[in-house]
Amino acid sequence: xxxxxxxxxxxxxxxxxxxxxxxxxxxxxxxxxxxxxxxxxxxxxxxxxxxxxxxxxxxxxxxxxxxxxxxxxxxxxxxxxxxxxxxxxxxxxxxxxxxxxxxxxxxxxxxxxxxxxxxxxxxxxxxxxxxxxxxxxxxxxxxxxxxxxxxxxxxxxxxxxxxxxxxxxxxxxxxxxxxxxxxxxxxxxxxxxxxxxxxxxxxxxxxxxxxxxxxxxxxxxxxxxxxxxxxxxxxxxxxxxxxxxxxxxxxxxxxxxxxxxxxxxxxxxxxxxxxxxxxxxxxxxxxxxxxxxxxxxxxxxxxxxxxxxxxxxxxxxxxxxxxxxxxxxxxxx
Amino acid sequence: xxxxxxxxxxxxxxxxxxxxxxxxxxxxxxxxxxxxxxxxxxxxxxxxxxxxxxxxxxxxxxxxxxxxxxxxxxxxxxxxxxxxxxxxxxxxxxxxxxxxxxxxxxxxxxxxxxxxxxxxxxxxxxxxxxxxxxxxxxxxxxxxxxxxxxxxxxxxxxxxxxxxxxxxxxxxxxxxxxxxxxxxxxxxxxxxxxxxxxxxxxxxxxxxxxxxxxxxxxxxxxxxxxxxxxxxxxxxxxxxxxxxxxxxxxxxxxxxxxxxxxxxxxxxxxxxxxxxxxxxxxxxxxxxxxxxxxxxxxxxxxxxxxxxxxxxxxxxxxxxxxxxxxxxxxxxxxxxxxxxxxxxxxxxxxxxxxxxxxxxxxxxxxxxxxxxxxxxxxxxxxxxxxxxxxxxxxxxxxxxxxxxxxxxxxxxxxxxxxxxxxxxxxxxxxxxxxxxxxxxxxxxxxxxxxxxxxxxxxxxxxxxxxxxxxxxxxxxxxxxxxxxxxxxxxxxxxxxxxxxxxxxxxxxxxxxxxxxxxxxxxxxxxxxxxxxxx
Numbered sequence: 001x002x003x004x005x006x007x008x009x010x011x012x013x014x015x016x017x018x019x020x021x022x023x024x025x026x027x028x029x030x031x032x033x034x035x036x037x038x039x040x041x042x043x044x045x046x047x048x049x050x051x052x053x054x055x056x057x058x059x060x061x062x063x064x065x066x067x068x069x070x071x072x073x074x075x076x077x078x079x080x081x082x083x084x085x086x087x088x089x090x091x092x093x094x095x096x097x098x099x100x101x102x103x104x105x106x107x108x109x110x111x112x113x114x115x116x117x118x119x120x121x122x123x124x125x126x127x128x129x130x131x132x133x134x135x136x137x138x139x140x141x142x143x144x145x146x147x148x149x150x151x152x153x154x155x156x157x158x159x160x161x162x163x164x165x166x167x168x169x170x171x172x173x174x175x176x177x178x179x180x181x182x183x184x185x186x187x188x189x190x191x192x193x194x195x196x197x198x199x200x201x202x203x204x205x206x207x208x209x210x211x212x213x214x215x216x217x218x219x220x221x222x223x224x225x226x227x228x229x230x231x232x233x234x235x236x237x238x239x240x241x242x243x244x245x246x247x248x249x250x251x252x253x254x255x256x257x258x259x260x261x262x263x264x265x266x267x268x269x270x271x272x273x274x275x276x277x278x279x280x281x282x283x284x285x286x287x288x289x290x291x292x293x294x295x296x297x298x299x300x301x302x303x304x305x306x307x308x309x310x311x312x313x314x315x316x317x318x319x320x321x322x323x324x325x326x327x328x329x330x331x332x333x
Numbered sequence: 334x335x336x337x338x339x340x341x342x343x344x345x346x347x348x349x350x351x352x353x354x355x356x357x358x359x360x361x362x363x364x365x366x367x368x369x370x371x372x373x374x375x376x377x378x379x380x381x382x383x384x385x386x387x388x389x390x391x392x393x394x395x396x397x398x399x400x401x402x403x404x405x406x407x408x409x410x411x412x413x414x415x416x417x418x419x420x421x422x423x424x425x426x427x428x429x430x431x432x433x434x435x436x437x438x439x440x441x442x443x444x445x446x447x448x449x450x451x452x453x454x455x456x457x458x459x460x461x462x463x464x465x466x467x468x469x470x471x472x473x474x475x476x477x478x479x480x481x482x483x484x485x486x487x488x489x490x491x492x493x494x495x496x497x498x499x500x501x502x503x504x505x506x507x508x509x510x511x512x513x514x515x516x517x518x519x520x521x522x523x524x525x526x527x528x529x530x531x532x533x534x535x536x537x538x539x540x541x542x543x544x545x546x547x548x549x550x551x552x553x554x555x556x557x558x559x560x561x562x563x564x565x566x567x568x569x570x571x572x573x574x575x576x577x578x579x580x581x582x583x584x585x586x587x588x589x590x591x592x593x594x595x596x597x598x599x600x601x602x603x604x605x606x607x608x609x610x611x612x613x614x615x616x617x618x619x620x621x622x623x624x625x626x627x628x629x630x631x632x633x634x635x636x637x638x639x640x641x642x643x644x645x646x647x648x649x650x651x652x653x654x655x656x657x658x659x660x661x662x663x664x665x666x667x668x669x670x671x672x673x674x675x676x677x678x679x680x681x682x683x684x685x686x687x688x689x690x691x692x693x694x695x696x697x698x699x700x701x702x703x704x705x706x707x708x709x710x711x712x713x714x715x716x717x718x719x720x721x722x723x724x725x726x727x728x729x730x731x732x733x734x735x736x737x738x739x740x741x742x743x744x745x746x747x748x749x750x751x752x753x754x755x756x757x758x759x760x761x762x763x764x765x766x767x768x769x770x771x772x773x774x775x776x777x778x779x780x781x782x783x784x785x786x787x788x789x790x791x792x793x794x795x796x797x798x799x800x801x802x803x804x805x806x807x808x809x810x811x812x813x814x815x816x817x818x819x820x821x822x823x824x825x826x827x828x829x830x831x832x833x834x835x836x837x838x839x840x841x842x843x844x845x846x847x848x849x850x851x852x853x854x855x856x857x858x859x860x861x862x863x864x865x866x867x
Contacts (some may be wrong), residue, residue, distance in 0.1 A: 054704055057867040075866075076706055084704045088697035092627040093480070096584055099626055102612045106619035107705040112612040133609070134584035151701075 083152030142173030389471025620715025647734030668829030687771035769852030
């Protein structure tokens with residue numbers, strides 16, 4: 001599959017319920033084989049965006065296309081292109097896992113012989129073969145999530161849209177789910193995943209979008225988003241012993257912006273500070289510290305993690321840009 | 334609820350006003366008052382039987398499913414206090430219903446002919462016993478159930494047995510010198526209907542002119558208190574950790590057993606419930622198959638048992654006709670069969686049809702169906718088909734009884750044909766009414782409750798007016814009321830006792846047809862509405 005080919009394209013997507021705007025001018029592009037994470041607090045508009053994509057909701061304005069098919073006009077085509085796993089499993093009483101998958105396979109019009117083979121394949125892929133005779137309502141949450149993913153794969157869709165797949169899973173099940181999603185991406189599927197479990201997303205997603213109050217605040221790789229949050233970088237210097245911390249802090253304060261915070265972490269034998277000075281000046285600062293007799297074992301930039309980025313956008317009083325610019329112009333909110 | 338209460342008061346007021354004296358003559362015997370009071374008491378009992386069981390039936394299982402029962406059991410409140418709290422809550426509602434009827438009862442008393450120490454307090458005491466007994470039974474069923482709709486279904490089933498089916502053996506075997514007759518005479522004492530009839534001086538169920546021993550109200554009181562005590566103790570005994578003790582079924586499958594075990598199971602079950610099922614053929618509607626598979630009694634082995642049970646019962650009744658027990662004619666036996674069939678339809682149909690759409694919406698399956706390429710019409714048709722096939726199977730299973738009747742009395746052929754049409758129309762009406770009402774709800778329990786209430790009201794309401802035939806209601810009024818009744822039409826066709834003078838066909842078919850069409854429209858419109866993207 002051509003990874004440069006846009007598979008999912010959202011353009012200025014807006015959804016209003018009366019005076020309430022659930023989704024505000026959302027634009028985003030997903031390419032083949034990508035795993036894209038959509039994060040945001042409750043009520044941010046993630047599920048609304050997903051429902052529009054799978055044809056369960058209609059946008060007030062804007063367009064959404066999957067594989068060239070319009071999500072409003074070509075709903076039947078969209079159903080063939082997309083595998084959708086909602087945040088609720090959708091259990092049926094007295095049905096075994098295999099019967100459950102068989103029903104959805106039949107609903108997608110897959111012939112019986114082909115369906116049997118397909119169910120065997122996807123159960124193998126999703127690691128659900130051992131539970132084929134279990135009743136779906138008696139499965140644990142983690143098992144149900146995996147069966148849910150298996151269900152989305154039945155008709156071999158090009159795009160998988162998974163709403164909170166890691167929600168409520170124990171650590172081991174989370175790791176298994178993460179591996180499963182990576183495997184599916186390797187098979188060429190495009191995945192759009194929402195989650196509250198941010199470390200999980202940061203490990204698997206090629207791109208992440210942050211939604212708050214219906215607006216896309218940031219979109220790109222985690223590193224790119226981190227840089228969008230603030231021009232300042234967090235630098236960390238580890239010393240040998242805590243005795244020189246005060247001396248090192250003094251040198252740093254002289255070299256960087258006067259108002260910048262310098263934190264002396266005595267217990268960790270480290271100093272952290274945020275600065276916007278360029279790379280060359282940072283190099284000079286390091287040389288100064290060495291010349292000043294400070295025994296440094298590590299001098300590095302601390303990467304902004306997804307939780308920090310998310311919190312930065314989720315906090316209403318944060319003095320951040322209204323919308324972060326996104327790498328490659330792939331999204332606009 | 335408020336609407337219902339206002340409606341109830343209005344009915345009572347109308348009932349009293351109809352018989353309120355308008356001339357200056359004095360009715361010393363108080364006949365008018367007794368006529369009104371009789372209907373009024375039957376109405377109150379019917380209301381209690383229809384409305385009350387829903388509340389205890391959903392009370393414990395709802396808390397269990399919502400997870401609040403765990404919190405409740407974790408408080409210092411003991412099981413007895415929790416049980417009493419729930420019981421008193423339900424009885425409070427029953428108390429409101431009975432209190433609402435007091436002004437009308439006072440009006441009946443003012444008309445004369447009723448005694449403050451006679452039938453008036455006795456009827457209210459009986460109704461209070463009914464309320465307590467059925468509330469405790471409902472709470473017990475609720476404590477044993479895992480789903481709300483299952484609890485509602487089982488509670489109505491138990492109450493149908495206690496109130497109506499328990500009258501059957503006595504009606505059938507009375508007058509005989511056998512242990513079955515004695516058993517029947519005792520069994521009818523668990524029914525409040527028999528007790529109320531005796532209190533109101535209305536004779537005995539299916540009396541056939543025979544004099545039966547009295548004392549039914551007293552026996553009912555004892556039976557009611559015993560059932561109440563047993564149900565209460567059993568429910569209190571369930572209100573602890575045991576209510577959550579339910580192992581997840583491991584899904585053992587017969588295909589993994591030894592060959593001889595598989596063969597034994599096949600002989601035992603005919604259709605082994607634990608065999609691995611084949612994939613759904615594309616020639617059949619997948620939704621229909623899904624509906625059968627995910628129903629507790631939808632699997633083939635259960636359907637076979639149900640059909641076999643109906644067939645045996647139907648044939649047994651017909652054999653009784655041919656033996657001429659108590660000189661019962663084909664019409665009487667036909668009448669009993671009609672009652673049983675309609676009871677079966679009324680009991681089963683709402684539980685099958687009311688949750689067709691609401692169940693999907695509640696379980697989260699609806700958006701999954703929406704994302705499949707199936708059209709909404711195919712989905713609705715598949716769901717309706719699963720109900721139609723079940724009902725057809727059940728009704729067909731009772732046909733052998735009619736076949737025997739026709740064989741015994743060939744002159745009844747055209748009557749039996751019309752009865753079968755009536756039953757088919759009733760089944761279709763019950764299905765579409767339940768499905769139409771159910772589609773208006775997001776959750777199965779209220780959908781089922783409303784469907785049951787509507788169906789029982791249509792079946793029982795006109796029968797109350799029929800019970801007041803000749804006095805206070807005239808022939809025309811009763812005929813008009815019975816026109817909408819699905820039970821009365823086949824009974825009038827078969828010339829069952831009490832229905833010989835009513836000509837309800839084809840007006841009844843027209844009513845059922847139009848009501849079914851309206852229900853179908855509601856179902857289609859409402860399903861289309863929830864199917865559309867938001």
